[in-house]
Amino acid sequence: MWHDILVSGIPLAEKAIRTVAVYLCVVVLLRVIGRRDLAQLNTLDLVVMLLLSNVVQNAIIGDDDSVTGAIFGAVVLLGVNTALARAAARWSGAGRLLEGRDTVLAEDGRYDIATIRRLGLRLADLEMAIRRQGGTGVADTAKVTLEPGGTVVVRLRPEEKSASVGDLAELTARLDRIERTLRSLAARPH
Template identity: 35%
Template structure:
């Protein structure tokens, strides 16, 4: 017995895992703020993988099967990553410490390609003049920089949207 949409299901699952791995490799900072080029990239990627998922089947049912498979795979992955820590560690990013008790983590900053200027901008947005005033700064999994100050009057935990093209504009 041949299931006519089995090919679409297999292709859709493969594309889902490819995109998950690609986002994991390229990092969370890509998610922090979308600019025009990022939106164009997303549109082009979605158009290119659409053909990979449905193949020659351009019917409404074929498209709906592919979309349903993506929703189901995403749902199952979320359930499994909540249940199994090892799988969660493999697939999901973790927040990264940028500053702890006023001391910059240069290794993480370099690896994450976060400039000194971006940190100072995030600090200013939180009303802090010096990076040494920061108790904890984290790059969150959504690409934002969270800052907790050592100042008890200002426990402002708003998020700074990281603009990864900033450093190119300031040169």
């Protein structure tokens, strides 16, 4: 029993090669097929991610059901991911290659329908992102982009932006200064 738990069924070098190869293939596939914010997966995206992990599992583990092999594979996977993430952060060319560039989805209050269709996005999802960021619809936007990580970023037209608590506090302070100045001018004898 302990032998099966602790002794890897395949050489660790083979396990490392399998893990890195599958990782890189999945990264390339996800990069080529499209990008969406993984924190906001819809039902279909979630099912694909769950099944994808199951599909590639045997390619990574091979004939190895040991705990040692699983831990080793996890260490290799996390190590490769960390190395690529740091490379993307350090070198802009690596970041563009691994993550891509911003994609404009709407500009000056109008959607780029061709780009949205090419990316397989739904207008309802974009409208929700606009509402979440304070707009009422695409007409309120200056620019809507899909960031490399899959996040939709909405920049509202200046006249559509909401005032923050800080903005109101600054405006109130300025009005108070103006009132004090006007009172001091009115109190002066003419």
